[in-house]
Amino acid sequence: MRYADVVLPVAVPGLFTYALPEDLQPHVQAGCRVLVPFGAKKTTAALIVRLHDTEPQGINLKAIISVIDPKPIILDWQLSLWQWIADYYMCTLGEVYKAALPAPLKKGKAESRRRRTDPEPPADVVLPMPIDATGSTPQTADTPATPASPPLSPAQQTAYEAINTEWQSRNVCLLHGITSSGKTEIYIHLIADAIAQGQQVLYLLPEIVLTSQLTDRLRAVFGQRLGVYHSKYTDSQRTAIWQRQLSPEPYDIIVGVRSSVFLPFSRLGLVIVDEEHETTFKQQDPAPRYHARNVAILLAARMRAHVLLGTATPSFESYFNARTGKYGLVRLTERYGNVRLPRIEVVNVKELRRKRLMEGAFSPQLLDAMRDVLARGEQIILFQNRRGFATQTECRTCGWVPHCPHCDVALTLHKRIHRLTCHYCGFTTDIPTRCPNCEGDDLRQTGFGTERIEDDIHTHFPEARIARMDLDTTRSRQAYETIIHDFAQGRTDILVGTQMVTKGLDFENVSLVAILAADTMLNQPDFRAWERAFQMMSQVAGRAGRRQRQGLVMLQTYAPDLPLIAQVVANDYDAIYTSQMLERRQYAFPPFIRLIIIYIKHRSQTVIDQLAREATIDLQHIFGSRVLGPDEPPVARVQSLYIRRVILKIEPTLPLTQVHDHLYKVRQTLLAQHLYSSANIYFDVDPL
Numbered sequence: 001m002r003y004a005d006v007v008l009p010v011a012v013p014g015l016f017t018y019a020l021p022e023d024l025q026p027h028v029q030a031g032c033r034v035l036v037p038f039g040a041k042k043t044t045a046a047l048i049v050r051l052h053d054t055e056p057q058g059i060n061l062k063a064i065i066s067v068i069d070p071k072p073i074i075l076d077w078q079l080s081l082w083q084w085i086a087d088y089y090m091c092t093l094g095e096v097y098k099a100a101l102p103a104p105l106k107k108g109k110a111e112s113r114r115r116r117t118d119p120e121p122p123a124d125v126v127l128p129m130p131i132d133a134t135g136s137t138p139q140t141a142d143t144p145a146t147p148a149s150p151p152l153s154p155a156q157q158t159a160y161e162a163i164n165t166e167w168q169s170r171n172v173c174l175l176h177g178i179t180s181s182g183k184t185e186i187y188i189h190l191i192a193d194a195i196a197q198g199q200q201v202l203y204l205l206p207e208i209v210l211t212s213q214l215t216d217r218l219r220a221v222f223g224q225r226l227g228v229y230h231s232k233y234t235d236s237q238r239t240a241i242w243q244r245q246l247s248p249e250p251y252d253i254i255v256g257v258r259s260s261v262f263l264p265f266s267r268l269g270l271v272i273v274d275e276e277h278e279t280t281f282k283q284q285d286p287a288p289r290y291h292a293r294n295v296a297i298l299l300a301a302r303m304r305a306h307v308l309l310g311t312a313t314p315s316f317e318s319y320f321n322a323r324t325g326k327y328g329l330v331r332l333t334e335r336y337g338n339v340r341l342p343r344i345e346v347v348n349v350k351e352l353r354r355k356r357l358m359e360g361a362f363s364p365q366l367l368d369a370m371r372d373v374l375a376r377g378e379q380i381i382l383f384q385n386r387r388g389f390a391t392q393t394e395c396r397t398c399g400w401v402p403h404c405p406h407c408d409v410a411l412t413l414h415k416r417i418h419r420l421t422c423h424y425c426g427f428t429t430d431i432p433t434r435c436p437n438c439e440g441d442d443l444r445q446t447g448f449g450t451e452r453i454e455d456d457i458h459t460h461f462p463e464a465r466i467a468r469m470d471l472d473t474t475r476s477r478q479a480y481e482t483i484i485h486d487f488a489q490g491r492t493d494i495l496v497g498t499q500m501v502t503k504g505l506d507f508e509n510v511s512l513v514a515i516l517a518a519d520t521m522l523n524q525p526d527f528r529a530w531e532r533a534f535q536m537m538s539q540v541a542g543r544a545g546r547r548q549r550q551g552l553v554m555l556q557t558y559a560p561d562l563p564l565i566a567q568v569v570a571n572d573y574d575a576i577y578t579s580q581m582l583e584r585r586q587y588a589f590p591p592f593i594r595l596i597i598i599y600i601k602h603r604s605q606t607v608i609d610q611l612a613r614e615a616t617i618d619l620q621h622i623f624g625s626r627v628l629g630p631d632e633p634p635v636a637r638v639q640s641l642y643i644r645r646v647i648l649k650i651e652p653t654l655p656l657t658q659v660h661d662h663l664y665k666v667r668q669t670l671l672a673q674h675l676y677s678s679a680n681i682y683f684d685v686d687p688l
Ligand SMILES: [Zn+2]
Pocket: 395, 396, 397, 398, 399, 400, 435, 436, 437, 438, 439, 440
């Protein structure tokens, strides 16, 4: 008798064993999906991990019903990569399966499915997902034989050669190139080299918002050899790309966001991770809480492919790896076309407020500069990291503030939809006209969101054409492409936005960038706060001054004397890196130690506090002073669940498998207690 160990797209750990009926045996391999009975009356699609002859003991064995895929849809190396992700990031293989495949490939809905009772011969088995959802059948006709790459400047040429030299001794190279230094041209040359050698390329981007500008540039060079893969594409489009990658004529280049590390590649030669410092490469929820950059590096190592990490502001982890020789390091310190770096002017908001000179979120200096820029017909980007209109509503009589009933956060006023909204769970409610606490009607709106900034600009500059780019205006892919396109074409003068506007977008005519409130970034209770603030401010500053004229960046802050501000002004990455590394070494933070956060969630506040204390004590018995906590995250209740954290700091020398085993055992013991049985305990490895 043959047996199949299968994985189901569920959070239950372990594999499930089914009997493989004799008539199905010629038609299945590991990596194929099959239909299996699951639960009382249900059937579900499952993926075969391995086939074997060992009869499982002590279970009521059920048989596979039918075969869905005539050929594997997952390659051998993918299964082993999934297993590595599940082990390292402490989740189940089923959760990786769920994250990796487009929805239709998980459901196993098939046009034609080979049932056990089917009389048809095996040759009639057809592909369940025909390649062609979207007209993306293999096209080779208009693919240029030798793509025309853009010429490189002497500085770019030197960097290009240095990267190739680094790759002779190391797989991974970090390209630290200042904003507007033309990293993309270098990538294009490296991609062309890889394709010329018959290799595939994976180009990872942190944000969907960046793909359209980039794919336009790459398509101009590489034509139909390029496939794009991200979550704003429909399920059938994503399935078509998956199937195409399994076909004899896969795309040579895949451009995509983090989930594209799960695509099947047969001859991967190069992985580019652009804007490698971006935190969106790390998946937060649900599991697997993986870091796509780190998975890509592992993937490349297995396929003997080269990796290039590119950024103007490297993550400290990557820079540490480069400085200690684990990665190669190549610098590009010259802006393309010798455009000068912008001048950064620091505006002391505290003093201006004291003198009552601020007009809302705008300093008089900023308003003057905006007036000049608009008069010259040039463009402006305003960066404000809060969306909505007012960040807080407050009763001036009794101090009442409306909070979300499900989360521990104040509600944000959204004027356009006339609602108060929770940014954590999406709860909305009417804007109160009276305070429910004291019946007073003196309600005040405080804090500046992007909506309010947009309104205020209309007041100051009624003639200016304004666009806003934040989560609320970019719900559809079409919407943000329109905003970006209109701004690039000069149809708008001023672009207001959240961190979306910092993400490496290139606009020719922007000569003024303002960071309206740097302080919100500085005051985060996180050891990475300054690293992130530096990255964000440098990136947004980099949007200014693309042409002959030197750009201007206005940085409004309550704390102009912080060393970080001087480091941003001087664009001194090494200074902030060195000072922050001293602190991280002294207080034991990454990259000197590894962090694992144990998250605990429960509906009852009493239960969660008791459970968190007990978990901490249990962990301290094993790990001693490496355990910190329990503590509350900045938002300690979301969607009616209370949240507590226990933090584990482990030296890189500790064997990870043992650490994980201890953590799993502690969790198992706690959840076995009746009082805690409905708690949710999960792990975030290398949290960001
Ligand atoms: Zn009141």
